[in-house]
Amino acid sequence: MERPRTLARARRRPQAGRRAARIPGSRCRKPAGYSAAMPTPRPHLARVLAGALLALALDVALLAAGLGGLAPLWRDGHARGLLLVWAAGGGALALLRPVRGQDVATARRDPGSMLVLFVVPLVTPMVGALGGRLHWLALRPANPIGWAGVGLAALGLALRIWAMAVLGPRFSPLVAVQREHALETRGPYALVRHPGYLGALLACLGGALAFGSGAALPLWLVMLAAQLARVRREEALLAEHFGAPWRAYAARTGALLPGLGRAR
Numbered sequence: 001m002e003r004p005r006t007l008a009r010a011r012r013r014p015q016a017g018r019r020a021a022r023i024p025g026s027r028c029r030k031p032a033g034y035s036a037a038m039p040t041p042r043p044h045l046a047r048v049l050a051g052a053l054l055a056l057a058l059d060v061a062l063l064a065a066g067l068g069g070l071a072p073l074w075r076d077g078h079a080r081g082l083l084l085v086w087a088a089g090g091g092a093l094a095l096l097r098p099v100r101g102q103d104v105a106t107a108r109r110d111p112g113s114m115l116v117l118f119v120v121p122l123v124t125p126m127v128g129a130l131g132g133r134l135h136w137l138a139l140r141p142a143n144p145i146g147w148a149g150v151g152l153a154a155l156g157l158a159l160r161i162w163a164m165a166v167l168g169p170r171f172s173p174l175v176a177v178q179r180e181h182a183l184e185t186r187g188p189y190a191l192v193r194h195p196g197y198l199g200a201l202l203a204c205l206g207g208a209l210a211f212g213s214g215a216a217l218p219l220w221l222v223m224l225a226a227q228l229a230r231v232r233r234e235e236a237l238l239a240e241h242f243g244a245p246w247r248a249y250a251a252r253t254g255a256l257l258p259g260l261g262r263a264r
Contacts (some may be wrong), residue, residue, distance in 0.1 A: 014249065037167030048097055052090030058211045059086050061086075066129030066211075076212045081150040082125060089157040096165055108175045108237060116226040121200065122215045123206035131215025142212025156202025163188050163196035171196070175234045177241050185249055191258045193235070193249070197227050231255055235263075 060083065064073045073079045131137060132146075139145045164171050167186045188195035204223050209218035235255075239246050247263060255261030 004118055045094065047099065048094045052094045056083070059083065059125070062126040062231060063129055067133055070083055072133075076129075076211075077084055078146040078212075079129065079205035081147070082207065082210055083151055085150065085154045085157060088154075089161060092161050093164075096161070099186075103206070108233060110175050110230060111231060113226045113230045113233075114173065117200070117230070119204050120204075120219050120223040120226070121204045121207070124204050124219045125210060127219060128208045128211045128213050131213030132211030135213075137214035137217075139209070139212050139214055146210050146212045149206045149211075151206065153203045153206030153210065156199045156204070157201070159188065160199030160203065163199060175230065175237055177237065181241070183238075183242050183245055183249060189252070192254050192256055194231055194256055196244035197231065201256070203225060227256075232249060 060070075060073070063079050063082070064070050065075045067076060067079060128149075132142070166189065167184060170177075170181055170184065192198060201220075201224060203219050207216075208220045235250070239250075250263035253262065
């Protein structure tokens, strides 16, 4: 009667030669190669380039709508400057492809903020162009302010791309932390905790001012409010995940500007 028990025990043993791997967050063991969640693959270069071209085409269409057609767009130096900045930014992202495979450990959905942070930067330059064409809330002197706006857009986009490149696969459009996520404190993160968000705000503000009109500034304020709300949610998640190292880092850096928004 002992033999059936012996065979049952033998069946429960792992097969010889198979290594065991620990499940993250558990003491149970599974055969080697087990993964609780497989990371998403890095996007292909051709797909990224196609996406950049489609985004640029959409930007052209929206600016043309604001300025009253393709001919006025081509005659407007500020519009050409913005398009050049956006094309350079899209090309840099396509070549660097800083967003590699995602392996999210914890994520908190934030659909409202994500919608605002997608739509508002998209339509802000169009509203600014329309305001400039119809002389709504005109800013003086319009031409220098417009070129300052183009410069702000370039600075903000460059800062955002730099922050994304430093984070690499840890960058996510979600409020999330990745598996094996390390706290980043190098590069722009040595000065502010959210340089990518700062870059997005500067780029949007530049698009609002590029046509010498204040018509799009209320949209920028909406984006600022949504970005600050996202910062609060993200910092709560990072504090929970990293604990004391995050609190020490937050105590010496600003949230969006150096020296401003330090945690106490």
